[in-house]
Amino acid sequence: MSSQKTIFRRFPVGKGQFRVLDILPASQESGENAPIRCQLRVASLFDPPDYEAISYVWGNQDSENEIQIEVSGEAFNTTKNLHAALSRLRLQHKTRTVWADQICINQKDSAEKSTIVPLMRQIYSRCRQGLLWAGEIPQQMDPAHVESLFEFLKYMADGGTTDTPAPQCMASEAAFRGPISALVHLMAGQGSWFSRIWTVQEAVLPKEAVLLLGSQSIPWSTLIQATKTYTTEIPQDVFRVCGYEYAEGPIAGLIAVLVWLNSCKYDCKPSSAMQQWRGRQAHDPRDKVYALLGLFPPGTLPRVESCDYEIPAAEVYENLTLDLITDEQSLWPLVGNPRLKPVRATPNLARWAVDLVGVPIHEIEYWHHTYDSMHFRADGGRRMEFRHQNGMLGLTGVFVDTIERVEPGLMLIGKHASYELLAEILQRWKSTGPDEEAFGRLITNDLVRDAVGDPVQRASAADAHEAMEYLRNRTGKEWIHDQILMTVKNSVYFKTKSGLIGRGHLETQAGDEVWVFNGGSVPFTVRPRGSSKPVDNDLEYDFVGYSYVHSIMDGEAYERGIESRFIWIH
Structure with a gap:
């Protein structure tokens, strides 16, 4: 990208200031094909002008992806995607004021970036409208499919209760394929707006926003309303088309992302x-x-x-x-x-x-x-304290035991495994001779779950017995399989020197130690660093990961009277 040092020197920003970009109208002679001409100016965040904030994907940052525009009388290189956005946003007869990070921040000046980037919350929350530019419609895609997609989403947002007839694209399974192909491109196409990290806050912070794809647009509020229809009382005709085999995944994917984004407005940890x-x-x-x-x-x-x-x-x-x-x-x-x-x-x-x-x-x-x-409350609710020094994390806790034996777990890419495969792995674990109830609790994480897998309460002896019955005879509730799989996959089984059984990180190995730290609701496994010298007589370990260890998940480790100790973790 061109540095354009002289432009940024002409428009320096001070405390509480930011640059905005005035997109000048196209000349009447050239019309839509007129070169992009803009004016840069400095504004106050405390008394901002009326502006819109563009959210977009940069794309490849090389010379082949650049197009030149004019900014305050000087040549300025922008990415093709931003150039396309400015072309679409330019008005015919009047100036339009926007904020676009590529032009309004000196991207070559790390100090300036460190000054302006923390202001992004204010820049996007104080704009009149967020312009969520998802790019141009690909040449191989029919623009009518995008139009039909947005019509369908608007219809779904209305809840199917208006007098407006259903869009034509909902008339048949064949007719609905075009809009779904447009949705797949929108969500997962190369350089998708939905794939970038910056677009999360840029969608959440503006008071109002609009999603633009080529010449088509849809209010962000309409998309959010569509999610409410989908997740509450979905109309029968909408339910029918959403259930098409090729449509269900893309629509559910869009709804999930919109739900996550909308939740960030209200409760974002x-x-x-x-x-x-x-x-x-x-x-x-x-x-x-x-x-x-x-x-x-x-x-x-x-x-x-x-x-x-x-x-x-x-x-x-x-x-x-x-x-x-x-x-x-x-x-x-x-x-x-x-x-x-x-x-x-x-x-x-x-x-x-x-x-x-x-x-x-x-x-x-x-x-x-x-x-x-x-x-769980493995630490018994003790107050957490930590220190940080030279990349090490210092924690206080109690040593529980040393791991003596490790059995490989089920390495799984995906969400499914057969009963036979799951049973084979767990029978190998059980061959170490653990107590029946303890093992049943271990393979269910000592929890009872609802239909979607969320934990609702601690398990009882009967729940542990039911899990073991399924493992032995494949009897009982079928969903137990999924809940056991969710618990044990991508973890290993271990047994300590004193006979405790547990599950841990895939990298767990014999010789690792089990500790419970103040502020830790679950135990952790760490690895002694035998070759390193203690720091001020405090031991050093490598962090391995979280673990479940039967019989110490509710503060029992502290009840044994073992003195707490401070250690450093790498």
């Missing part, structure tokens, strides 16, 4: 948000954190809210994890942490820190593990 959106893409790994900060009130995550682009991603992620621990006042952010393989992990990142650079190749059920942990 930092720990949940960081994990929920970790699969979205960012050119800069630090933006996996910075792009979501606008969702939270200032001061929520103080170690990262400065948006410092001078420090490495590993330091950003470690600071984030410390902020999340502080915000939760517990070790909940460490539970279910889907740590990446070293070849994919963020370089030089501590093992205890949350790595947002990607999603593990195997599926670790983050939501399942973390929300399960709320039903």
Whole structure:
């Protein structure tokens, strides 16, 4: 991208200021094909002008993806996608004022980025309208299919109760294929707006917003209303077309994303948000954190809210994890942490820190593990305290036992496994001779779940017996299979020297130690660092992960009278 240093020097921004872009109307002679001409100006966030904020995907940042426009009399290179957005947004007879980060922030100046990026919450929440630009319609797609898709979504938002007849695309299964192909492109096409991390807060923060795809548009509020129809009393004709085999997945995918985005407006916990959106893409790994900060009130995550682009991603992620621990006042952010393989992990990142650079190749059920942990109190409700030094996390807790034996688990990419495969793995685990009831509780995480797998209460002896009956004879409620699978997949079984049984992270090995830390609702496994020298006589360990250990999930480890100890974790 062209640096355009002279332009930004002409329009310096001070405290509480930001730049806006005036898109000048097209000349009457050239019409829609006229070159894009804009004026940059500085405005106050305390008394902002009437402007709209563009949300878009940059695309590849190379010279082949650039188109030149004129900004305040100077040539300025923009990406093709932003150029297309400006072309669509330009009015015929009057100036339109917008905010677009590519032009309104000096992207080559890390100091300026660190000043302006923390203001994104204000920039998007104070705009008149968010312009959610999903790109141009591909040449191979019929624009009428996009129009039909938006007509269907508007009809669904109305709940099918208006006098407006159903869109023609709902007349038959064949007619509905075109709109669904448009939906698939919108959600999963190359460089999709829905794939980027920045677009989360850019959709959530504006008071009003509109989604634009080529020449077609639909109010964001209409999309949200459509989700309410879909998730409550869906009309019969809408239900019919949503049930087409090729349509059900894409529609459900759109609804799920819209529900998640809308929930961020009202109840957005930092720990949940960081994990929920970790699969979205960012050119800069630090933006996996910075792009979501606008969702939270200032001061929520103080170690990262400065948006410092001078420090490495590993330091950003470690600071984030410390902020999340502080915000939760517990070790909940460490539970279910889907740590990446070293070849994919963020370089030089501590093992205890949350790595947002990607999603593990195997599926670790983050939501399942973390929300399960709320039903336990392994620490007996003790107050959490931690220290941080040279990339190490210092915690206080009690040593429980050393792991003596580990049995491999079910490594599963996906959500399904046959009864035979599941039984084979669990019979191998059971061959170590655990108590029948204890094993039944272990393979269900000692919880009873509802029909969708959410934990509702702790298990009873009868519940544990029912799980064992299913394992032995495949009798009982069929859903028990899914609940056992959800619990045991992508984990290993272990037994400690004193005979305790548990499940842990896939990397668990013999010699690892089980600890319960203050502020930890579940036990954790750590690995002694025999070659390292103690720090001020405090022991050092490598973090392995969260675990379930039968008979110590409710504070029993502290009731044995063992003295608490402070240790450092890498």
